[in-house]
Amino acid sequence: MDTEKETEIQPFGMKDKLGYMFGDFGNDFTFILSSSFMLKFYTDVMGITAGVVGFLMMAARFIDAVTDVTMGQIVDRSRPTKDGKFKPWIKRMCGPVAIASFLIYQSGFVGASYGFRVVWMVVTYILWGSIFYTSINIPYGSMASAITADPKERADLSTWRTIGATLASLAIGVGTPMVAYEVVNGNTVLSGPRMTIIAGAFSVAAIICYLLCFYLVSERVPVEANNQKLQIGSLLKSLITNRALLGIIAAAILLLLGMLGMQGMAGYVFPNYYGSAAAQSASSLIGSIAVLVICAPFASRLSEKFGKKELSVASCAFGAAVYAFCLFLRPQNPYVYVLFFTLAFIGLGFFNTVIWAMITDVIDDAEVKNGVREDGTIYSVYSFARKLGQAFSSGMIGALLSMIGYTQATAFDPDVTLGIFNLSCIIPAIGLAAVALALWLIYPLNKKRVEANAAELARRRQQIS
DSSP, rough: HHHHHHHHTTOOHHHHHHHHHHHHHHHHHHHHHHIIIIHIIIIIIOOOOOHHHHHHHHHHHHHHHHHHHHHHHHHSSOOOOBBBHHHHHHHHHHHHHHHHHHHTOOGGGSSSSSHHHHHHHHHHHHHIIIHHHHHHHHHHHHHHHOOOOOOOHHHHHHHHHHHHHHHHHIIIHHHHHHHEEEETTTEEOOOHHHHHHHHHHHHHHHHHHHHHHHHOOOOOOOOOOOOSSOOOOHHHHHTOOOHHHHHHHHHHHHHHHHHHHHHHHHHHHIIIIIIOOOHHHHHHHHHHHHHIIIIHHHHHHHHHHHHHHHHHHHHHHHHHHHHHHHHHHOSHHHHHHHHHHHHHHHHHHHHHHHHHHHHHHHHHHHHHHHSSOHHHHHHHHHHHHHHHHHHHHHHHHHHHHHTOOOOOTTTTTTHHHHHHHHHHHHHHHHHHHEEEEEEHHOOOOOHOOOOHHHHHHHHHHHOOO
């Protein structure tokens, strides 16, 4: 009994940080692969029009409106086990999410009928994103508040989560273009069979990372099952009147538009406009290193000094300005474009590093106001918002590519490639500027209020104990 008790109350430390890092490493082996290469795979390899692929990515989010909130409610109502309240879901669902991701990229069906290819894309994408990814990502994200109650330690978890995502971005963004592309008749094109092999390798890596997260992380803040009856009207009213949640939702959607706009258009601007898959790899490599060297070490310190909201507004405004200048300058050298990409990536990187800690701030703020802790429900609503951002980004990119006339036949037409360059700057510039405005005007949790909420919750817990 003493040993069990000791294990339960072991202090928060590096083991938890590494475990939480591996969780998002696992997430992003499938998420970044989808956001960076799925549209390209289905347009260039499977021959499906960009508008159809983009529409699927948007339409699937209506399913997420149900599955995300449902999963949040399941998590909130689940009883803690010997492994905790949230961890068991990671172990249960890591296999299904990895297999579903692999099934998306089956180039062997390229010779099948157009209708079959569309149906295969729809079914596998919904299984991966709307069902299995939801069932692992929501418990994983909600788990942060059960690992520690300390705001600074939560900021550390957010930083390490970003490190995990950045490492996955390195593996996918740097390695995939170097392997997946081949030169055919002088043009740089995506290889279907290579993408299938890459997707399989990343799925295996995702399972390994998820299991490392499960075994390294400890849940030490008690989160009991919420047995209150779900009342949709009350839930919607609570969410709509939660300004902090609305602010972070708006910022998350816009962040995904900017960030995934950058990543999604990279798959077109580098091979089609600049004719350089090597520069695409370099952009991911240098951008990821910049996040690890600059954002990860300093985000926690800067947010502790100035506040997470304050840091995020400034960094996103900087990223927007960088892309506006790139659009004006229109560099012809791909590596000059890589420099602009990196600077903007640093700008959004600071916000992306602390955003997960901001979610726990929103959960704390709701508990201070309502006296009820709903980690899973609030995180599921936020997760749904991120998926909306992902969907809008993919849908928008698909629609805009169709508008400028992009097809398999016109992929290297000079007018089309110039349109690709313009989109690669305009999408993230507008997205990041809008993030800064949303946080500044809507999100109320500045440094002073976050600290006051943490102190109030500590006082309440002390009274209970």
